[in-house]
Amino acid sequence: MAKKLTEDERAAAMPALNAASWAHEPERDVLKKTFRFKSFVRAWGWMSAVALEAEKLNxxxxxxxxxxxxxxxxxxxxxxxxxxxxxxxxxxxxxxARG
Amino acid sequence: MAKKLTEDERAAAMPALNAASWAHEPERDVLKKTFRFKSFVRAWGWMSAVALEAEKLNxxxxxxxxxxxxxxxxxxxxxxxxxxxxxxxxxxxxxxARG
Known part of the structure; x- marks a missing residue:
């Protein structure tokens, strides 16, 4: 099972994630980001690609x-x-999202 | 452009929608429902089918x-x-969702 990130691992990862507009919410210990696309079709295309990767990662x-x-x-x-x-x-x- | 439903149209439509677990929220005038599937793959399969219909309906x-x-x-x-x-x-x- 995946283990919660250590402080060192967070310190190493967060600068690049923050630069890519990911925000950390400490209350729930989650990462949040809003992706914006030109249309529903574009958003859906990206979500579909992500869905396959998510399923592979389980x-x-x-x-x-x-x-x-x-x-x-x-x-x-x-x-x-x-x-x-x-x-x-x-x-x-x-x-x-970069394509 | 689609016109807001009249009171008569709502009265005709809501019983069947309520029976199918759709709830009306009068504050925003929206219909809400939670669909539950056995897995992400099942949920995603349904969403993908809905996405195509949504795009067709615009x-x-x-x-x-x-x-x-x-x-x-x-x-x-x-x-x-x-x-x-x-x-x-x-x-x-x-x-x-019925398949």
Whole structure:
């Protein structure tokens, strides 16, 4: 099972994630980001690619979609906080949004 | 442009929608329902089918997904409330969930 990130691991990961507009919410220990696309089709295309990666990782986002906007929350429920899986999924989401 | 439903149209539509577990929230004039599936793959399969229908209708849901659960909110932003498009999409979602 994935282990909650240590302070050192967070310190190493967060600058790049913050630079990519991921915000950390300490209350729930989650990462949040809003992705914006030109249309529903574009948003859906990205979500579909992410869905396949999430299923491969066996790690799934909390996410909501309204037309071209997708709000994402990442956390690992089993660990009650952030794990390496969340970092992997966050980076994958960013890579897929770059196309 | 779709017109907001009249009182008569609502009275005709709501019993069947309520029976199918759609709830009306009068503050925002929206329909809400939570769909539950056995897995992310099942939830995603249903969402993908709905996405194609939504795009065909050019009418899109507000929805959020966590693993096998999908919370749906339907309303027509242009009309500031429910229209025939919301009824169509609600019925289509139910039909697709039945398989």
């Amino acid at each position: 790690h799934h986002p909390e996410w909501s979609n309204v037309y071209g906007t997708v709000e994402v929350t990442l956390t690992t429920h089993d660990a009650s906080g952030l794990t390496e899986l969340d970092l992997k999924l966050a980076r994958k989401m960013d890579a897929l | 009418h899109h849901p507000e929805w959020s997904n966590v693993y096998g659960t999908v919370e749906v909110t339907l309303t027509t932003h242009d009309a500031s409330g429910l229209t025939e498009l919301d009824l169509k999409l609600a019925r289509k979602m139910d039909a697709l």
